[in-house]
Amino acid sequence: MLDYGGATRRASLLLLPEAKVGDAALVHAGFAIQLLGDEEAKELMDILAEMETP
């Protein structure tokens, strides 16, 4: 079961068997396809600077 900002939907975990209760996941057409990390908490400019450091 997933919480979409309040709405609750079912999604298959066939492609993401490692998902645990409490994880955030990217869902596409009824399937969880990838875990979502917490990089969004980082400042975008930090990410840009990091990307550009060879």
Next chain:
Amino acid sequence: MNAGVDALQRAIAVRADGLPDTTVMEVCGTHTHAMRRHGIRQLLPKNIRLVSGPGCPVCVTDGRDVARALWLAKQKNVTLCCFGDMLRVPCAKESLYALAAKGADVRVVVSPLDALRFAREEPRREVVFFGAGFETTAPLTAALIEEAGRQSVPNLSVLCVHKTMPEAIRALMRDGARVDALLCPGHVAAIAGAEAFRFVPQELRLPAAVSGFEAEEMLLGLAALMGMLQKGKPDLINAYPRAVTPRGNQTALALIGRVFAPCEADWRGLGSIPASGLALRSGYANFDAQMRFGIPSLHVPEPEGCRCADVLRGLLEPPECPLFGSACTPQNPVGACMVSSEGACAAHYAYGGDL
């Protein structure tokens, strides 16, 4: 303005300063839609042009493949399941939607597994799932087929027209597309891994950035591309680390490998491209709707005046098509790019004036 957007816009301007006229192409239906919804092009410097390529799954589905789905939907006792944006794709003056109105059993599914449920609930009907889309949806169809095999559901089959992105990008560049950098699709990369796009800097010598779909995420990808263009060093940058890992979803990739083998595929706008499609492996041939029903090969003329093929190659902006907004609208689409919300024409129609 959002502080993050503002800072990124400045970061792009600094990096793009002094560059010659530069074309960045995105190849993802969600980007096609999101860049217009967010008005991304209004935020770019004048020398940077962002164009849409063949990223909308419904749009690149060849007319002959849509015709095969229509043929199936017309067969007695067949239930045809598809994603919602395939319904209204015009095909020789017909569409799945029009057939449904005449009584054909066409059902929109959210998840491919819905088709398995229908097949189990109605064992006397032949349920066919029309599997279209890229690496993001291919594993879902593969999961459906493997589940149908595991549960021994005999009345389920798949009309498989799945495609993979790398060979299409190579074909587009071989055909001489004028592209200076590639914004790579985040959802495809969530499955295939960022490294699946390593060939873009290595073989094609173009900078590549995997990007997400929020305004900030797309701008972040564009800033990364500008940085590489400025340094003259094409590389691959993962600007969507929140959802994309270097090697992707191994469970999904293994599933694709078990169920499908690469095959030649027909693309609307790009023609036939070797090894750019996915066909069911021989072990799963009994789930192949093409073999089960012996669908005849059907020729479908492109609608007169339709320029979808040029739009899909990034050669034409939607309003440059003479049919755009007059003969061809989302209510009465002539070409596939006006149908799906991920089509360049439909997105331009909805959010127009972003150029």
